[in-house]
Amino acid sequence: MEQTDTQSTVDRIKQQISENPILLYMKGSPKLPNCGFSAQASQAIMSCGEPFAYVDILQNPDIRSELPKYANWPTFPQLWVEGELIGGCDIILEMFQQGELQPLIKETAEKHKVDEDNAE
Numbered sequence: 001m002e003q004t005d006t007q008s009t010v011d012r013i014k015q016q017i018s019e020n021p022i023l024l025y026m027k028g029s030p031k032l033p034n035c036g037f038s039a040q041a042s043q044a045i046m047s048c049g050e051p052f053a054y055v056d057i058l059q060n061p062d063i064r065s066e067l068p069k070y071a072n073w074p075t076f077p078q079l080w081v082e083g084e085l086i087g088g089c090d091i092i093l094e095m096f097q098q099g100e101l102q103p104l105i106k107e108t109a110e111k112h113k114v115d116e117d118n119a120e
């Protein structure tokens, strides 16, 4: 039973990561963040001007407990781009300050817009 629950949570995480090219696991929402780290991270990503998906881990305690093990990353927020963990708040802000975040987000969004246009 325990095993099955853990497995379904991990499956849900894998599905979220594979279906959303830009995905932020955070506390609260970008509009109403519940922690300063999540607020700073989501603001930096929002300032790139592209839509992105998020999961509020405070509403999903199973994901909060399983994702750190799956990701091998102990804390939130976590930014995932195209199925890869980019990092947490420190890395996101560092990339933003170095001018690396915006091209990553822009190029990813652009690429997946084309994917969607070609979807048929």
Ligand SMILES: N[C@@H](CCC(=O)N[C@@H](CS)C(=O)NCC(=O)O)C(=O)O
Binding pocket: 027, 035, 037, 064, 074, 075, 076, 077, 087, 088, 089, 090, 091
């Ligand atoms: N230095 C971290 C700061 C994030 C952090 O320390 N998060 C803590 C407090 S919000 C956390 O997620 N703890 C585990 C938990 O609350 O589940 C980063 O770069 O992301």
Ligand code: FES
Binding pocket: 027, 034, 035, 036, 037
């Ligand atoms: S919720 Fe306390 S530091 Fe993030």
